Amino acid sequence: MPGIVPVLRHTSSKPTTSDYEESELDEMKGVQTYSAAMMPSPVFLFRFKVVLFILWFICCLKISWGSVMRMNTDLQDLFLYETFLYYNPLLLVTLMVWLWGINLWVFSQSSVSYARVFDLDHTHLTHHEIWKCATWMTIVVPTSMTAYLYLYSHGEVALAASQPVMLYIVVLTLLIFPFDIFYLSSRYFLLRTIWRICLPLQAITFADFFLADIMTxxxxxxxxxxxxxxxMLNKQVATIAWFEADAICGSHSVAIPLVLVFPYLCRFFQCLRQYKDTKEKTCLFNALKYTTAIPVIFLSALKYHVIPDSWTNFYRPLWLISSVINSLYSFYWDITRDWDLSILSRIFKFKNPTFWSDALHGKVWVYYWVIFSNLILRCTWTYKLSAHLRHNYLTVFTITALEIVRRFQWIFFRVENEWNKMNNKQWVELSTNTPKTEEEDTLLGSTGHEV
Structure with a gap:
């Protein structure tokens, strides 16, 4: 029928099609355009999320402050100390995840291929995914903390005690969950690396000792x-009896210095394993650096187990000497070995230069700032291990956060230095494996000269 048979058009370069098919395509394009117009813009969604986040933060702050004010004045300090004990570890881990996302974003914008440095496959997490994890952690941890404060201050002690317990169970479950959700390959890469750090029986990779340094x-x-x-295991959550020094989980516990020294021991055995594999003496000097932290930790813990006069006259001077040695040795190693700033190598370039990248790239003031701040924060971190600061939770929290910031800036130069080593090694291997021409062989092989 004439009304149904399509009219064909002939063109030289395009495929033949019917007017009916073209009308269908136009309708489909119109629907897609209409749907796209109905969707909110990414900028609007981002601003909407920021507004919700600010409102949530204000609500948590208001509820937490009101809950603390309901407490007895004599118990407020103990109450906050206990609260910080449960939640400041996860808050600090959240800070580390945010900063790690910034590290990856900078590396992605620069000439440093962090995926090659850490030997990552194509499924590794980008900075966007790291920031998503950090965002959820930023929401969940303070929310649980607010619920704990509110329930405890309103007499619901049993419900309050369940808040940190449930939070820790959820975090542990998500970390070891065996199903292919929530970045399974990256979670298991992290767990495998931690296992290799605790038992350095295999050859040490860059990711192994890099994460071990962060753990210190x-x-x-x-x-x-x-x-x-x-x-939690002794059912002491939401009580203040634990504050007694001689309690099972009190400040005199022997487990505290053992846990503090464990990351340094892991790094020490890594260095010994590296020396066994490479026979490089620098590995032994690096191992010596980590052993200098052991006297600092155990001498500080002795304050709770010796009489005050012995601590003041004998052990405290030893602690000060060991602290100075550890801080200066670690500072020297950061500058000369981890960063190789003895030649002030230029900081990596950005693929898309901006004002900030131009202000940082190759500027000498960057290195002066890094060297000075690293020295100050190294000494501050050692001072934090002092026994008399154990109950000053706000001071300790601030110093620990500053140490995480120091490690954040350390990562930039450490990864850049490793990237430069990889490129130099690759260049040497290429130059060594390149076959010489006949003329080069003649010039290099001629040793006798007639005068």
């Missing part, structure tokens, strides 16, 4: 995690 900066986090877990 978070030793206080692990110490608080141990005390929190101890309280």
């Amino acid at each position: 900066s978070m030793s206080k986090v692990f110490s608080d995690l141990e005390r929190s877990t101890c309280r």
Whole structure:
């Protein structure tokens, strides 16, 4: 029938099609355009999320402040100390995840291929995915903390005690969940690396000792995690009896210095394993650096187990000497070995230069700032291990956060230095394997000269 048979058009370069098919395509395009117009813009969604986040933060702050004010004045300090004990480890881990996302974002914008440095496959997490994890952690941890404060201050002690317990169970479950959700390959890569750090029986990779170095900066986090877990297992959550020094989970516990020193021991055995594999003496000097932290930790813990006069006259001077040695040795190693700033190598370039990248790239003030701040924060981190600061939870929290920031800036130069080593090694291998021409062989092989 003439009304149904399509009219064909002939063109030289395009495929033949019917007017009826073209009308269908136009309708489909119109529907897609209409749907796209109905969707809110990404900028609007981002601003909407920011507004919700600010409102949520204000609500949590208001509820938490009101809950603390309901407490007896004499118990407020103990109440906040206990609350910080449960939640400051996860808050500090959240800070570390946010900063790690910034590290990855900078690397993705620069000439440094962090995927090659850490030997990651194509499924590794990008900075966007790291920030998603950090966002959820930022929401969940303070929400649980607010619920704990509110329930405890309103007399619901049993419900309050369940808040940190449920939070820790959820975090542990998500970390070891065996199903292919929530970044399974990345979670198991992290768990495998931690296992290799605890038992350095295989050859040490860059990711192994890189994560082990980060763990040394978070030793206080692990110490608080141990005390929190101890309280949960002994059913002491939402009580103040544990504050007694000689309690099972009290400040005199021998487990505290053992947990603090564990990351340093792991790094020490890694260095010994590296020396066994490479026979490089620098590995032994690096191992010596980590042993200097052991006297600092155990001498500080002796304050709770010796008489005050012995601590003041004998052990405290030893602690000060060991602290100075550890801080200066670690600072020297950061500058000369981990970063190789002895030649002030230029900081990596950005693929898309901006004002900030131009202000940082190759500027000498960047290195002066990094060197000076690293020295100050190294000394501050050692001072944090002092026994008399154990109950000053706000001071310790601030110092630990600053140590995480120090490690954050350390990562930039450490990864860049490793990237430069990889490129130099690859260049040497290429130059060594390149076959010489006949003329080069003649010039290099001629040793006798007639005069």
